Amino acid sequence: MSTDREFPDDDRARTDTGLPVVPTARAVDAGRQMADDLSLQADPVRVVTAGVGLARLTVGATARLGRWGLGASMRIGNRVIKAAVAGETATSLLDDATEALREQARDLLGIVDDAGRVVGLQMPREQHRALPDRSADDLQAKGAALLEASADVTYDEPYHPAYARILDQMAPDEARILRLMELEGPQAIVDVRTSSPIPGASELIESDLNMVGAEAGCRYLDRVPAYLNNLQRLGLIAHSSDQVEDHSRYQVLEAQPDVLAALRSHSRTKTIRKSLRVTPFGTDFARTCLLGRGGTIDDPVSG
Numbered sequence: 001m002s003t004d005r006e007f008p009d010d011d012r013a014r015t016d017t018g019l020p021v022v023p024t025a026r027a028v029d030a031g032r033q034m035a036d037d038l039s040l041q042a043d044p045v046r047v048v049t050a051g052v053g054l055a056r057l058t059v060g061a062t063a064r065l066g067r068w069g070l071g072a073s074m075r076i077g078n079r080v081i082k083a084a085v086a087g088e089t090a091t092s093l094l095d096d097a098t099e100a101l102r103e104q105a106r107d108l109l110g111i112v113d114d115a116g117r118v119v120g121l122q123m124p125r126e127q128h129r130a131l132p133d134r135s136a137d138d139l140q141a142k143g144a145a146l147l148e149a150s151a152d153v154t155y156d157e158p159y160h161p162a163y164a165r166i167l168d169q170m171a172p173d174e175a176r177i178l179r180l181m182e183l184e185g186p187q188a189i190v191d192v193r194t195s196s197p198i199p200g201a202s203e204l205i206e207s208d209l210n211m212v213g214a215e216a217g218c219r220y221l222d223r224v225p226a227y228l229n230n231l232q233r234l235g236l237i238a239h240s241s242d243q244v245e246d247h248s249r250y251q252v253l254e255a256q257p258d259v260l261a262a263l264r265s266h267s268r269t270k271t272i273r274k275s276l277r278v279t280p281f282g283t284d285f286a287r288t289c290l291l292g293r294g295g296t297i298d299d300p301v302s303g
Contacts, residue, residue, distance in 0.1 A: 159288045160281075166234050167289060173218040174227045175290055178236055180216040181278045182286040186240070187212050188249040191272040192262035205269065206262040208239075211253055212276065228276065236282030240275045 134142075149155045181187055189210040194203045213224035231237045243250070250273050253259060263269045278286065 160284065163285055163289055166236075166285065169234065170230070171223075171227060173213070173216070173220055173223065174231055176216040176218055177212055177224075177227055178231060178278070178282060178286050179290045180212070181237065181276065182283060182291065184215075186242075186244050186275040186277045187215070188244050188253050189239075189274050189276055190250065190253060190259065191274065192259065193270055193272060194266050195268040195270045202270075205265060206258070208274075209253070209256070209259050209262065210276065211256065231282075235279060236285055237276055238279050240277050242275055242277075243273045244275050 149157075187210060189208050189212075191207045192205040192209065194201075194205065196202050208225065208228065210224070210228075212228070213221045218224060218227070228237065232239070250271075254263075254271055259271070263271070
């Protein structure tokens with residue numbers, strides 16, 4: 001829904017979007033002037049050529065640049081409107097719009113070469129991830145230093161050098177989950193699938209349903225699937241097709257509302273029993289970073 005608003009004659013008047021507003025009468029006059037320019041002043045061949053080039057640049061930029069392309073188009077359109085109001089010729093308008101688009105692409109994204117050709121999408125330099133400036137010789141020297149340290153009987157490495165970075169990439173709830181699994185052992189998880197007499201015709205309904213978040217006392221239970229994915233990404237836990245020793249834990253899990261809902265969503269369903277286990281790397285990490293020196297903690301896991 002639009003509302004009528006009065007704008008001052010000043011060309012700097014702007015809408016809520018930040019774009020300049022051109023009064024209607026002046027816009028009509030500008031359009032008429034462009035038509036006159038096309039018929040009387042502009043070279044038809046040059047106008048058509050410039051128009052085709054501008055169309056190519058506009059379509060290519062829009063397809064490649066997404067949001068930036070929209071913003072650039074608005075800025076370029078802004079410049080064209082101002083030029084039309086100022087009485088510039090149609091050819092000048094096309095040249096100005098083409099050059100503006102080239103400048104935007106070259107300066108902000110670096111995708112246009114000196115001849116004005118689109119050469120491919122690149123990330124802005126300031127958005128590139130800062131990579132270490134290391135040559136192959138530097139990497140080989142670092143590798144040699146590691147081998148030398150490994151052969152040095154006096155070298156002492158109290159913990160794995162990756163542990164500090166891993167802690168920076170973990171959520172507090174993830175620490176509680178890993179601590180629970182290290183202290184209590186593998187955790188029961190189930191998949192719910194359709195049951196079919198035809199081999200390979202079973203379909204997955206829900207995967208990796210578990211009670212790990214509730215058992216660990218997580219604050220954000222809806223994030224538990226993401227927590228488990230991250231812990232696995234970090235190499236701290238792993239899925240296993242082996243079942244936990246106490247099968248009664250599966251019976252308790254299969255009585256939970258989310259599992260029952262998945263089982264009742266189809267006429268014939270079944271559960272696939274699996275487990276989550278701490279990796280050897282995860283065990284060492286948990287004992288180093290999350291547990292006391294004796295491998296235990298003073299506060300309860302569910303606290």
